[in-house]
Amino acid sequence: MTVPAAVSRSDRASATREAILNAAERLFAEEGLFAVSNRRVSEAAGQGNNAAVGYHFGTKTDLVRAIAHRHNGPIERTRARMVAEVGETDDTRAWLACMVRPVTDHLADLGRPTWFARFSVQAMADPGYHRLMAEESLSSSSLRRALHGLQASTPHLTREVGEERREMFRHLVLNVCAVRERELAEGEPTRWPTWDDTATGLIDALYGLMTAPMTPIGTIRR
Known part of the structure; x- marks a missing residue:
């Protein structure tokens, strides 16, 4: 034929x-x-x-957007399922898991080697593409729902401090994943045996970040 x-x-x-x-x-x-x-x-x-x-x-911008989009699809499907399972909860760890595990699960599913975590770090660090990556991520309805749930579960944080810590959150997740991705690609020893263990370690650290009390503005540190 x-x-x-x-x-x-x-x-x-x-x-x-x-x-x-x-x-x-x-x-x-x-x-x-x-x-x-x-x-x-x-x-x-x-x-x-x-x-x-x-x-x-x-353009190169269109190419960068296409790379982000092809990964965000499967991440979004996993996160949407997890968000639906969580429902209405004030469990901070549950919302953190909804934000972290879809990424680490996706990296695990890709096999070896992968470049997405390192690509994301490079794109987020580039002033010309930072906004594009942020907009691409926030186009996810499940991520917006998880962010809302995380914010509601940490009412002790002011809006400004909450935004600041969520920015720290994003950098921590991306960079930890990028380091592990590079170690796997180069055959180096890794801190955690699996991507699932990596997610657990991240969630523990992020729980401390998001639940830590605020220091009153103007407090003198000695």
Whole structure:
């Protein structure tokens, strides 16, 4: 049976897009977004046409958004299930789990090596892409619900302090995952045996962060 030319072209285009996404994610994770050009991504993806990235994705911003989006899909599905199971609770640990475990579960499901955690750290550290990554994450309805639940379960924090600690939260989760991801990729010893154990350690640390009392403003530290 002859495969229609249109179908064949569609399959080739999908394969090319996937190759570009994989190459870009790896290069961005290892070298940073600013240092990697679309031309290098095209070459790393095995594309003879150096304009392949622009043809299939548009700008580098569009490419970064596509990488984030393909990971956020499965993370969102896991988080939506967990949020539904939690229901209405004031258990801070339960809401922390809803925010941490979907990420670590996804990294575990990807196998080895992975680059998503390191890519996310690089993107969040780049002023040009920080807002994009934040907007992409907050487009998740389940994440917004988990954030609301976390905020409601920590009423001792003012709005400003709560926002500050949630920002610390994001950096801690991303960087701990990125360190473990690099250790696994390079065959180095890891602090935790599994991604599940990594999530448990993070949740313990984050529980301390989110439940610690506030020091009154103006208190003199000696």
